[in-house]
Amino acid sequence: xxxxxxxxxxxxxxxxxxxxxxxxxxxxxxxxxxxxxxxxxxxxxxxxxxxxxxxxxxxxxxxxxxxxxxxxxxxxxxxxxxxxxxxxxxxxxxxxxxxxxxxxxxxxxxxxxxxxxxxxxxxxxxxxxxxxxxxxxxxxxxxxxxxxxxxxxxxxxxxxxxxxxxxxxxxxxxxxxxxxxxxxxxxxxxxxxxxxxxxxxxxxxxxxxxxxxxxxxxxxxxxxxxxxxxxxxxxxxxxxxxxxxxxxxxxxxxxxxxxx
Amino acid sequence: xxxxxxxxxxxxxxxxxxxxxxxxxxxxxxxxxxxxxxxxxxxxxxxxxxxxxxxxxxxxxxxxxxxxxxxxxxxxxxxxxxxxxxxxxxxxxxxxxxxxxxxxxxxxxxxxxxxxxxxxxxxxxxxxxxxxxxxxxxxxxxxxxxxxxxxxxxxxxxxxxxxxxxxxxxxxxxxxxxxxxxxxxxxxxxxxxxxxxxxxxxxxxxxxxxxxxxxxxxxxxxxxxxxxxxxxxxxxxxxxxxxxxxxxxxxxxxxxxxxxxxxxxxxxxxxxxxxxxxxxxxxxxxxxxxxxxxxxxxxxxxxxx
Numbered sequence: 283x284x285x286x287x288x289x290x291x292x293x294x295x296x297x298x299x300x301x302x303x304x305x306x307x308x309x310x311x312x313x314x315x316x317x318x319x320x321x322x323x324x325x326x327x328x329x330x331x332x333x334x335x336x337x338x339x340x341x342x343x344x345x346x347x348x349x350x351x352x353x354x355x356x357x358x359x360x361x362x363x364x365x366x367x368x369x370x371x372x373x374x375x376x377x378x379x380x381x382x383x384x385x386x387x388x389x390x391x392x393x394x395x396x397x398x399x400x401x402x403x404x405x406x407x408x409x410x411x412x413x414x415x416x417x418x419x420x421x422x423x424x425x426x427x428x429x430x431x432x433x434x435x436x437x438x439x440x441x442x443x444x445x446x447x448x449x450x451x452x453x454x455x456x457x458x459x460x461x462x463x464x465x466x467x468x469x470x471x472x473x474x475x476x477x478x479x480x481x482x483x484x485x486x487x488x489x490x491x492x493x494x495x496x497x498x499x500x501x502x503x504x505x506x507x508x509x510x511x512x513x514x515x516x517x518x519x520x521x522x523x524x525x526x527x528x529x530x531x532x533x534x535x536x537x538x539x540x541x542x
Numbered sequence: 543x544x545x546x547x548x549x550x551x552x553x554x555x556x557x558x559x560x561x562x563x564x565x566x567x568x569x570x571x572x573x574x575x576x577x578x579x580x581x582x583x584x585x586x587x588x589x590x591x592x593x594x595x596x597x598x599x600x601x602x603x604x605x606x607x608x609x610x611x612x613x614x615x616x617x618x619x620x621x622x623x624x625x626x627x628x629x630x631x632x633x634x635x636x637x638x639x640x641x642x643x644x645x646x647x648x649x650x651x652x653x654x655x656x657x658x659x660x661x662x663x664x665x666x667x668x669x670x671x672x673x674x675x676x677x678x679x680x681x682x683x684x685x686x687x688x689x690x691x692x693x694x695x696x697x698x699x700x701x702x703x704x705x706x707x708x709x710x711x712x713x714x715x716x717x718x719x720x721x722x723x724x725x726x727x728x729x730x731x732x733x734x735x736x737x738x739x740x741x742x743x744x745x746x747x748x749x750x751x752x753x754x755x756x757x758x759x760x761x762x763x764x765x766x767x768x769x770x771x772x773x774x775x776x777x778x779x780x781x782x783x784x785x786x787x788x789x790x791x792x793x794x795x796x797x798x799x800x801x802x803x804x805x806x807x808x809x810x811x812x813x814x815x816x817x818x819x820x821x822x823x824x825x826x827x828x829x830x831x832x833x834x835x836x837x838x839x840x841x842x843x844x845x846x847x
Contacts, residue, residue: 336746339750340749341746341749341750360749360750360752361752362752363751363752365750366750367746367747367750369743369746369747371743373743373744373747375744375761375762375765376844376845376846377765377766377768377844377845377846378845379845386751386761387751389761390748390751390752390753390757390761391751418845419845420845
């Protein structure tokens, strides 16, 4: 894995003005993410993990500090279509079939008809939904819808996959299965993934780098480089190495709470 | 459909029963006057005597006249079968080119209804797009649209007719403008709501694709507004029909359902008035049902029903 930084955040601050006064969503965040990293952001609600992801995708404007994505501002990167964003809810268009939904970004980005078809088929196969291309979203289960939305984010060549609690609304069995599939995808495509989650096992299982955050003000309290190998069967979650990393994440989260 | 058949029949039968029951006291005085004139003994004697009597009491005292109340030529309230007969005679039994054919008059009203509906819907959509995409229009247009609907249409209709007449526009067009005046409003309200219905996540998603706002309109806002659009159309088409009929009233028009209503009231032809009213109601129901059908087909195709 190369060590080229894809994302560099330097003394990033982001404050929301609300009716109850300013909310300090991100406070002095410094972070470097390298190409091919799988980075999880973990922390309690209000710790700014989603805000960081949104700032990365130019959906929020930082109050001060800088973010560089491949040496460019997030907005420039957005205009170059560098982001594949996956939201907590699949957010498929109900009036488009699964294939139609995956074509949406391709249509907007001006791919030719034949290229649209080729890519749609390819990503549908990648998420094992090739038999459902003509179905409407409501005809699919929640887990399948989420897989379709991941396929949609993969269909164009986004360098960065930004995933905001994509499996948060799913049950644990489906979630385990999707985690395995996501790891497979990541290894095959070698994309850089930023993944927001509430779940410690999920973060440890998936990541090469775990960013522990804490709220009020939202800040990074620990960055853990995972020592787990890239090949991870589900059983790895019972290994001592896995449990030790999970322990460190848990302590980081607790320390963040203790400082209040 | 089959399951709702029985309840519908029961409700219609109930309404008809109430209607028939109301016909007797409403028409009893006229029936008694006619009976007295043809030499039948009536209690009490003399129309003057009966004028201040309660209708119910007269019915009880003169039960023989009950059947007459259903068969008067110009009843105060015509019986359902009289209206039905008139409706049948003036549609099926008349050539549609005849001035007495309700199909002829219905078509006149329908054509200006449809033209006005098309103008109103187009205008409504354009205004809604303006309101959603332009902040100045958002702040300024809606209050005027609401104010426009607080003016009684009966008050403004004659002026619209007169103004258009003075610039040489007559016939279908001024009436269509009145229809448009009534039908643009539900379309504006529904489409503004519909075009704003996509949630933030969908809008954010398009932003991450760097989509233009034109693409946002065609690929997201317009399709998500469809259920709202059809709901508005159903209100709009009924309002259009009302507008067209109202547009025919103040001008002394000789053609159209409104003209039928007007001439019926000039000559005390209550049966004619009621049958024109019923024809208008059936026309409105058919138009709304037609839009309902288009809605079902469209949303089905979109996988949204």
